[in-house]
Amino acid sequence: MSERKNSVTIKKIAEMAGVSRGTVDRALNNRKGVNPEVAKKIKEIAELLNYKVNILAKSLSQSKNKSKIGLIYHVNLYTSVIINEIEEGILKAVSERIDYGIELVTKCGQNFDANKQLELIDEILEEGISALIIVPINDDKIRQRINQLYLEGLPVILLTNNLEETNKLAYVGPNYPLTGRIVAGLTNIITNGKANLGIITAPCSMLGHKQRIDSLKELTKTRYPGIKIIKISEVILNEIEAYKDTKELLINNPQIDILWYAHGGVLSGLKAIKDIGLTGKIKIISSDFSSFIKQALIEDLVTAAISQNGFQQGYYAVKILVDYLLTKNTLQQKDFFIGSDIIIKENMGDMNLN
Amino acid sequence: MSERKNSVTIKKIAEMAGVSRGTVDRALNNRKGVNPEVAKKIKEIAELLNYKVNILAKSLSQSKNKSKIGLIYHVNLYTSVIINEIEEGILKAVSERIDYGIELVTKCGQNFDANKQLELIDEILEEGISALIIVPINDDKIRQRINQLYLEGLPVILLTNNLEETNKLAYVGPNYPLTGRIVAGLTNIITNGKANLGIITAPCSMLGHKQRIDSLKELTKTRYPGIKIIKISEVILNEIEAYKDTKELLINNPQIDILWYAHGGVLSGLKAIKDIGLTGKIKIISSDFSSFIKQALIEDLVTAAISQNGFQQGYYAVKILVDYLLTKNTLQQKDFFIGSDIIIKENMGDMNLN
């Protein structure tokens, strides 16, 4: 069953090729200074024997020069919770890989400040990182900088927020269009197909947020015509705005019976709903899943939430990156989508391990 | 941030204790033949320096003697799909750990045959396994055998099916009572709290299946009184029975508006529903999540499914076990619950990596 490797080592290849282990190493790792003919022969033999490098030995032998992974992200009021989870996932994955000589360097910016993020990139480069994980801000300057870094040979993983037309090793994060469709499907199930939906969102500072709304719109049109989108309300998200906006939205559109908070703001939204006496009359779907939302689910104030699994996002970003750094194997895919879970009152904290 | 180890090696401890590296190794690994006083001193120094073994070096040095992990499971008509997923997860985790000298030996029984499983245990022991992952059959003989093995020092992980009063390193699998509650909550959401629920299940050959039903019953009583359980129909699950039973159930209980298939049988069930002209009038929740169910979700024949994440179950069983074998660190918990996901038409295949 698992006879697939072993016994074939660099030593065996060296013997068969009639060279030293050092030369085999150089050839297989494309280091310079090997006679091309010899290198070719060595590679052929390796191929023939289905040689697979022993990662343990490789890492151990290189353990003097640790490789630093850079992490750049940014916090702001409405993403801080998931950022915490993401960081936990990252730290977990890194701690599992300490023996491989992996180290983490972190820089954190604020509030979608692209210039600040550019600075952080410069700073982190000075630390001598060998790869970068970044939650990029949706800005041309950032896009260009990342393109440049990637072309210069730095493996870059975009985390949580995908940038279009940007070179990268991979994107790890939610499948935003899919998330929008999930909200549509969930609304359908909750309302038995007949709904007057209100949406509260923020101005689309992230590509994914726009994709989410667009795909919801499309799916309600084509698959769930009984779901009417009454109004999409874009507010600059802070608690005051979310409160005011929820109130206004519901008073001006009394037919709304289900409300989707695409970005947060649920806390004040619920307060507004209570103040106008609609608690229990409006169903709520939240695309946030913080401890506050958990509480709201428990109290039946929110019907369902979509969790973006921050922990997994962070964990897999590191896992994928380190696998790549250790093996240089071409990745099987460019986009690694982390599932978005449907959370209801009963399945919170379902999984008790990480 | 991650300054937590390194630089402190066995060599350093040896120097400080004034002994050889061999002796340090013997002491720290509790091998016999070390002067107790010396051992104590060595351990104190290690503690003081917060020594953590380098797993890479340890595994590499031991890579001649591979450790075999035994896997015993059983297939039968209605669990085969999830078993496939479980096996995929196991194989993935094992393949990621080949360099650690991990090998898998697999034995497969059939149809809840406990005697057969006992035989398989004997057979697999002869292979010289150093740990066992087993999907145990709910039988006293098995229970006793596992207890005995565990007491003899074999690390045993119970996978997917938990046995009570059985010694084990850990259980990895669904939280069955929770799954029942999820079905209750899902039913509540789908039906807006008013439901006449029919249940089709199999005689409880597994503890978990009973727990699932019990917890659903309890939660509908306490939290969702609007959900009436009309009938719980236990059939020996094969397609003919599932067909007959669904038909009978729905004809005799025309008030049923939502049906939960707790074990499978959905394929024939849907056929029966069609034959009596109720397609689209009865909502279906499936606790199975096979490719057939996927298709049924796409065709709107099934409203929602609960996935038990077989892949993760298998993957984590191996991960947890190998971590343990390599470090002998006491596990943080006894039960590792793998989340059960709510699947609707829109979030199938949400995650595209494993």
Add this chain to the structure above:
DNA sequence: CTGAAAGCGCTTACAG
């Protein structure tokens, strides 16, 4: 361009 040798951190016969 290539080889011999030392090294990564740990384990393990072997000899005493």
Add this chain to the structure above:
DNA sequence: CTGAAAGCGCTTACAG
């Protein structure tokens, strides 16, 4: 009970 030495598979100055 303990140490010296070889070994796990790979990498890397160093010398040529």
